[in-house]
Amino acid sequence: MKIYLLMLSLILSNYLSFSQNDISIGKSEILHSDILNEDRQLEIHLPKNYNNSDKEYPVMYLLDSYYNFTHTVGVTEFLYLNRLIPEMIIVGVRNTHRNRDLTTDSSQLSKEQQARMGTTGGADHFISFFKQELIPHIEKKYKAAPYRIIVGHSLGGLFNVYTFFKEPNLFNAYLTISPSLWYPNSLISEQLEKGFTINPENHTSFYMTLATENSGTMRGNTLKLSGTFENYKITHEDSNLRFKYQPMQEESHGSTNLPSLYKGLKFIFEPTLYEVPKSKEEILALGGALEVIEKTKEYYKQLSQNYGFEVSNEYALTDLGYSFLRIEEYDKYALKAFQDAIDSNPNSYNAFSNLGKAYENLEELEQAKQYYEKALKMVKETGDPEWEFYQVDLENLKKKIQDKKE
Template identity: 50%
Template sequence: MKFKLLLVLILFNFSGYAQQKIQIGETRSFHSEILDENRKLEIYLPESYKKGEKTYPVLYLQDSYYNFTHAVGTVEYLVLNQLIPEMIIVGILNTRRIRDLTPVSHGLSEYHINRLPNRGGADNYLNFMEEELKPFVEENYRAAPYNILVGHSLGGLLNTYCFFKKPNLFNAYLTISPSLWYTNNLLDKELDEVLKDHQDIDSKFYMTIANEGGIMLGNNYRLAGKLESYISENKELDLKFKFEPMFEQTHGSLGLPSIFNGLQFIFEDLKFELPENKEAIFAENGSQKMIEEIEDHYAKLSREYGFRISDEGAMNNLGYAFINKEGFEDVAVKVFNLNAENHPDSFNAYSNLGMAYEKAGNIEEARKYYEKALKMVKATGDPEWEFYQNDLDDLNAQEKEESLNTD
């Protein structure tokens, strides 16, 4: 009897655990007057969204049914490694996919005419995104004025069509194996003719292709060649382009690595490289000059992107440069102190400040910040809290040993 009761309790506990769900987003719907239908969205908000008032760039993800889960995971992984900023993801669920993602075409083969009877609604869909979807997101979420459009296959076709017709509707286009076998008068024109009314273009266009063949492969290379030539001949345009064939991937598997690489391309200028010659940093007033350079760099980027770009990683690298140079321990404390003041929610900033104080021989201050970092990291549930515990334990053991030696 006792065994049966114990078994029931165990099963009950495991059953309760199994029913816990991991939620990565929410579903919203609203009515579109332009499309004359209700549209559903899958919305992902970064973890920090509920803690503050800052704004976030928005990634508009087409074909959300297929792409939402892996896109969220990719973004979270890249953010964790400080390669891209946090962002809101708006996944657009399809109703009539072929209708929305294809422009009008007068040159399709009979096969494709029969296969795609409900085609040619791309202009209406672009109007929906510009006049209804983006305003809806901006009204309901803290959206920064920086937007990325992601499209795969027919979604990539829509990406390309949008870039040709309204290049400044989005700040960046992440275009995955676009279905450029699909014929359209606008897509067939030369770029200088298409973009003659868009001399203020300020976009980034990233494109991939999988192990495709035939006219689709040829037209992707043709578009890539057009863009590369146009950029080289029109250097006054602030247009950045990268074409990355991934022939080891299939048309279906290409989505995840494209988003992973594409987002890093879009935000590659967020990195700040310290000068290779460190002597300038260690010269008189070198630390102050570097601090000012880093602050100016990220302030400029924040103005250009329209949301705050963190300088925490760059300040950490600067602090490490000083902490590893004998005689510059106090400078390291200064840099890490500034970093902690500017990023009070970062347990890593406090941990580094504790390390700097320890290196400078100020054990009490080191302990204070190690303890603060440990408390903060435990509150997040981060499994690497043990490293922060070890820092504190090592400090206490070192102080105890020194005390015994002096006695």
């Protein structure tokens, strides 16, 4: 009985020890603002391999973080795992006086509206907080690239629109969800009536949605803003401004947040998805295999300059390599595509595995074995639970080598 109780105690001890390992998606920190004369709570999410990387990451500034931080982290990680967006730092900004920070002064508010809103008119101070305190703090403390996204919903969306007109180059991308454009704002009204008088200097993306809101002013101004963007694009063909309006009639004002975030991030980083040629005819039309490889690398080099951080070319070169493998007379060029992927992404176990597959396809089995072994060693070090796939590739190759010897 004593032995049984001892064994049970050990098992429960191990179980309890295991169950106490917390899952963390971020951390909280306090930044004092002299401009706002108060402390502001920030919620910070860092990419998985942040501490082991020397890369700089784009930064998402998330308004209304209390409501949005958890699902935003989930969406960004999901999109990254599916190769649709890069990894990023998320900076959630908790509210203290939401209506104050996200609105401007307005003499057009009714007495009832003003009474319900309480203190308003602090948007300019809030912009200054971002520009002079928060952004410098984040870019000094963290490995932050100079590419900034702001996400705002409802009054946060109103703040996005106002900031875009007031400080168009403060952010590189504006993800604007069901903006409260019912709120009277003289600068926004002026821009909607006269047409944009701004010209963003950087490569700016503006994504906007609207749910089932039936308020005439809110819906009308959102549609007017969309039309103004479209006219601007037509009259400024050389502009680096990208815009997309996506109505979401199936969503409520609250539920539109999640799908807007998902689709908005895909839009912002859509240029990072490069369509590689799939056929012999397409490859020849682009100048041949070697020229296609160089054009792909050049595209990502230019893209990295536009975004202000390194946009990985790994997936494009990988797709290109597999395109070459499917065309018999081009399969040898797959080696170069996969090798260039390794050269640009030396910490990617997938890149080494793909080069191994190319050598196996060419029946250069000993070469393939070296790269499979390297990939397996690397993936095990990451803790990726799918390391067994790499083990199977290696074991199958070893059997193939043995069968060939016999």
